[in-house]
Amino acid sequence: MTANYCLVCGHKLETRNIGGTLRRACPACDFVHWGTYSIGVGAVVVRDGKVLLVRRAQDPGRGLWTNPGGFSEQLEVIDKGIEREVLEETGVVATASRIISMRDKPGEAHNLYVVFLMDYVEGEPRSDDVEVDAAGFFSPEEMAGMNVAGLTRWLVGAALNGSGGGLVLDEEPTLSQKGNRLFRV
Template sequence: MSTIQFCSSCGTKLEIRKIDDHDRLACPACPFVHWGSYSIGVGALLKKDGKVLLVRRAQEPGKGYWTNPGGYIEQHEQIHRTIEREVSEEAGIVSKAVGILALRDQPRDIHNVYVAFEMEYVSGEPTPDNYEVDAAGFFDQEEMEGMNVAPFTRWLVDIAFNGQGEGLQQVESDVPSLKQAGLFKVSTGS
C-alpha cells in the first residue's frame, strides 16, 4: 500500500476502503480516491542517415550506458511535446514526434509506463547537456556493437531499424474537446 496518508484535495486523513475489489486509500470527507502511484516515461528513436541518436548517461540510473534520449512527462505537458523537449535538452537536437514504436509496462510500487517515439530530425548537431548526459551522437548498428548500450535501448533500436509496420501515428483532432490532447492511432493505409 502507498505511503500517502492525507487527501490531496481536502487534507483529511485517508482511510482504507474496498473499491473495485481492491483495498484503496480514500477520503472519508470528499470523493478523493488514491488510485495508485504512476510515472510515465518517454524515449526517442531518432534516425538520420542510417544512424540513431544515442546519449551516454552521466547520472544514475544507467550511468555510463548509451541510451536513447528520454525522460518523464510533466503534469501539464503533452507527451509528444515532452519527448521533443527531452531530445533538445539532452542532445541539442530539434526533432518532431511522428509516431509511437513501442510501449513498456512495468507494474511495481510506482507503476511505470514508457512510450518510445519515432522522431523526425529537424535540425542541430548532437551536443550533450553535460548534466544528465556527457556524450551524444548518431551511431549505426555496427558502431553500437562496441559500445556500452543499455539492453532495453538495444531492443528499441532493433525495432527502429527492423520493426514491421508503421506503429502508432500522430493525428490532429477535429473534435473541439480533444484539441489539447496528443492523439496517436494505427495507420489504416488510407
C-alpha cells in the same frame, strides 16, 4: 510511496476495499488515491542510418548508452514532451513521427514508457552535462562495441528493422476531443 493525507481536505487517509482493491481513501470527503503513475517518453532519432544515443551521467544506468528520453510533464502533450527532452539532452531538434513502442511497468509507481520514432531536423549532438555526459549518432556496427542498455538495443532494432508501422498523430480526427491528442495506426 503511500499517500497518508487527503489531497483535497487534508484529513488522514484510511485504507478501504474499493472494487476489490485496497486503496487509500478519505473518511471526510470522497477523495480516493487511485495510485501513483508516471509517463516516460523515449526517442529513436535516425540520421543517415545512425541512431542518436546519450551516455547517462546519473543513476540509474550511469555510464550506459541509451536513447534520449525522460518524463512527460503533467500539462504537456506527450509528443511535444519527447521533442523537448531530445533538445534538452542533446541540442538536436527532432519531431515525433510515430509511436513505435510502449513498455508497461507496474510497481510502486506504475510507469508507462512511450517511445517515438523521430525525424531529425537539425543540430549536432552535445551533452547537457547534467543528465548525460556524451551524445552522438552511432551506426549499429559502432553500437556493437558500446555499453548500450538492453532496452535501447531492442528499441533500435525495432526502429531500424520494423515494418514501418506504428501510431501516428491524427491531425484531423472525426471525434472532437478538446485538449486531447489522438494517435492511430
